[in-house]
Amino acid sequence: MVKAGNRSGRPRAGEERLSREAILTAALRIVDDEGIDALTMRRLAATLEVNPMSLYHHLPNxxxxLAGLAELVFAGLEYPDPGDAVPWDEQLKDAARAYRNALRAHPNLALQVLSDTSAVSDVVVVTMEPFYRALDRAALSSRQIFESANTLIDFIHGFSLGEASVRADTFELAPDLLTRVEGLPAGKAPILTRIVQELGPEGLAYDFDSGFESGLSTVTAGIGATVRRR
Known part of the structure; x- marks a missing residue:
């Protein structure tokens, strides 16, 4: 006989359809809409209309x-090897673009991933193979592959943090920068002054897509120089 107030072994309504994928999908929706701080096991259970304890059968904490979210968002980056038909540096750029796009699609999760060492490790496991594969095709040593990949990932992470904080396609740098440069004492920062004045408002407009491509080309060119030295 079951005492009043105790649950039987039968699941509540909704729990029979509960799965790891369903939990993670709901969690990602919370993070995307409200931020990482809004995600709690109790809030997640309420969203799914299940008992909080039922979540722990699928995800213990x-x-x-968060580790599952990293897998959900980034696992799609493990695309097939394109082979030698695509040069190693283009493969590397394609991997970088895909990784940046995944971070950009979920900026709230990106901020968590990039500030949590365990989350970073989770992401590395499911995202780094295309980077390592391209660099291995460039015939770099294991140490050079490791360091080159880390340098590129650091660039993407830093860029993504800035992009996530702005939440726009462009960053309006020109008006304030022009005003500040015009107010500098004569002879102070002459090169900066000359360049800012030559570029003008249009030249100083910062577009994140073109800024990313410029930085990506610079980093890849540096890795290419290492390849040529070998």
Whole structure:
């Protein structure tokens, strides 16, 4: 006989359809809409209309949920090897663009991923193979592959943090920068002054897409120089 107030072994309405994928999909929706701080196991259970304890059968804690989100968002980056038909540097750029796009699609998750060492490790496991594959095709040593990949990922992470904080396609740098440069004492920062004045408002407009491509080309060219030295 079951005492009043105790649950039987039967699941509540909704729990029979509960799955790891359903939990992670709901968690990602919360993070995207409201930020990482809004994600709790209790809030997640309420969204799914299930008992909080039922979540732990699939994901034991919030850390496991975050690791699962990294897998959910980034696992699609493990695309097939394009082979030698695509040069190694283009393969590397394609991997970088795909990684940046995944971060950009979920900026709230990106901020968490990039500030949590365990989350970074989760992401590395599911995203780094295309980077390592391209660099291995460039015939770099294991140490050079490791360091080159880290340098490129650091660039993407830093860029993504700035992009996520702005939440726009462009950054209006020109008006304030022009005003500040015009107010500098004569002879102070002459090169900066000359360049800013030569570029003008249109030349100083910062577009994140073109800024990313410029930085990506610079980093890839540096790796290419290492390849040529070998």
């Amino acid at each position: 919030k850390a496991a949920v």
